[in-house]
Amino acid sequence: MLKLEAIESAYGQSRILFGIDLDVAAGEVVTLLGRNGMGKTTTIKSIFGLLKPLGGRVVIDGEDMTGRSPHAIAQRGLGLVPEGRQIFPTLSVEENLVATRRTRTGAARWTLESVYRLFPRLKERRRNMGNQLSGGEQQMLAIGRALMTNPRLVVLDEATEGLAPLIREEIWACLRAIKDEGEAILVIDKNVDALARFADRHVVIEKGRVVWTGTTPELLATPEIKDRFLHV
Structure with a gap:
């Protein structure tokens, strides 16, 4: 239902995203992973019209929504849980x-x-x-x-950041329940192990570029991905 095609975005003269490709199908849970400052939140802002991409397309259900207003994006069935709540x-x-x-x-x-x-x-x-x-x-x-x-798609930017461990577990349990209701989810969080327990696919970005994509079994079988791109 959501597809990003070669998204490029910047803040003023500072280019942040360099051709991000990402898609989320109906009922699917996809994670957006990467260290701080690699472009995850900028990607979310580009999806929701909070930042107009310099290039590429944001496509929702086959319709080009690039640069449309946040209200128009929300009307197409995207719900945002923003960083900072x-x-x-x-x-x-x-x-x-x-x-x-x-x-x-x-x-x-x-x-x-x-x-x-x-x-x-x-x-x-x-x-x-x-x-x-x-x-x-x-x-x-x-x-x-x-x-x-x-x-039809819930997007969470830093789903459990700053929360106590018990509260994090409660949030993860609720997200699994939301998935069981058939909702598609795109989620950013640093807890890769928790994400792997319920996500279907993962997209890793580094310095504004997608450097790896794969399923949960593929991520778990490739520990060097965590070591190289996700550890601080």
Whole structure:
């Protein structure tokens, strides 16, 4: 459903991406891996129209969406969980969720009730303001908010960054449940071992270029990929 073709992007005169190719099929989980500063977040911004590519194409369901507005991209069925969460701090949990609610043709898969089933803690704290939540709860809320758009592809930039180990495991369990619901997922995170437990394919980038792609069994069978491109 999503295909990037030779995407090139820059901030001013600083070129960051040099021909990124990436695709995610319906129901598939794909990771975008690489060390800090290699272009992962820039790739996400280029997908969502937050940064207009200098070259290449962003294709969604066969339609060229390159450089279209973030609103237009979201309407095509992409939901973003951004780096830093960016929830609305002065809205309640429930208000954050309702603010992005969108129902597509047919019955909505994701409603307040289904998000609360996925994240019971959010239901418990539904009247708390966003700035009253812990980091883990804010990340749950950011994921729930993306799901409330009823997307066909959920994109997570740094899914578990800065979270305690127990909370990370809770987030991974929820992402596996989201996959089981048939959602396609594109995820950035540094925890390769956790990603390997539920992702289908992996794309590794280095200095703005794709240097390796493969399945989870291929990644696990190629430890030099982690040693060369993923370790700090």
